[in-house]
Amino acid sequence: MKNQNPVPKATLQRYPVYLKALRKLQKNGVSKIMSRELSSFVDIEPTTIRRDFSFLGSLGKQGYGYDVDKLIEIFNSELGVDFDEKIILVGAGNLGRALLNYNKWDYVVGEITCAFDADPAKAGNVFGIDVYTLDELEEKIPNGCRIAILTISDDVQNTVDRLIRNGITGIVDFTHQHFQVPHGVAVKAVDVVSSIQELVFTTNSMNSTTAMKQ
Amino acid sequence: MKNQNPVPKATLQRYPVYLKALRKLQKNGVSKIMSRELSSFVDIEPTTIRRDFSFLGSLGKQGYGYDVDKLIEIFNSELGVDFDEKIILVGAGNLGRALLNYNKWDYVVGEITCAFDADPAKAGNVFGIDVYTLDELEEKIPNGCRIAILTISDDVQNTVDRLIRNGITGIVDFTHQHFQVPHGVAVKAVDVVSSIQELVFTTNSMNSTTAMKQ
């Protein structure tokens, strides 16, 4: 990875969007794409796309465009999105179980390796994945595991602290609750409520600015 | 709503974070909060917090801070996060059902009014919410409904187009698939895969910049 100039946060947030779109293009047999074409696809300006890509090297050819396969390969290898990524699920309630069933992730990123739940009654094997009690966390957490998906609703802060003590540095947060993490740990909230709120905020503010323009 | 200066996009994305934290404070009996205190809670600079709040008026008092109840009330009323908000769910598979069960949303935002699924076998009543076949969309979609939660995996683009034709302007997207929407429609991806990717990207890039500093 080019460390000279660190990749901007805003760019980092767009990479998954590109990957998703590129994968769809690949599936449709598209082998080459130009920034302008991709732009209409993902609704991001061509210049922004080109700059975003340029952080990973000179991936395109002038007068030609970008090779879709190559782009996807670069994203996977340079940025460490890999099947090696071990992921655990914490909380095997309704939502947790739905995610376990869902676990193929389009074969894009590593799968959930195992799961934990405070309730011993939830332990066992769900959709082929071992579910342990939370007591067994220290014992059963896979070596080198960095990412945890959090779908619990009780004792959130304590559980988070414990996960971090056991090497977790990234949390996909499905809880509706607020918690704190030390620096160096990244949290990505995947929260229906917040999403709805943000949508409402955005659509309201879109409406009012549109109203002003008229 | 103050329309003079439109609320910045970045601010809009932080409002749900504030709301979540404020609600937790309220639950814990905290009635007053200062920007500095809130800052350590949500990991956003005090100045940023004060600026963000100031778009909604002069909500604080010098030398005192902010009233938690008042803040929450303002967020709810000024920004239209409301129980009146009608939400539909499209796709009643495993994930969709988990969301239906989950549907109380901490009593923070309107609930799912009804759901739709292409498969007639999925129709019926799930956790007290009516599930119709997708054929019945035009007939059964609630009046004034703007927000749809999308948990389908097939025929995504067509379904999205159809939702938009029926007045949907905001989509909470749980699919793993890419689709396009016209301007004026907001999409908020709530995508486990993208979230994991972003986390991996972020943690990787945090590690490499940390390494540089040493």
Added chain:
DNA sequence: TTCAAGTTGTGAATTTATTATCAAAAATTT
């Protein structure tokens, strides 16, 4: 081979977002 058309990648310009600074105001202490 040469020319025309088209596209990338990057410095420069612009816009957007964040942070520093401080006057004004509220609360608390003396």
Added chain:
DNA sequence: AAATTTTTGATAATAAATTCACAACTTGAA
């Protein structure tokens, strides 16, 4: 009641992100 402390809200300064504009290069046609 005056003085001190504290905290907001706004203006100014800085930083980050986006967009413009164009040289450098590629392709395909003449």
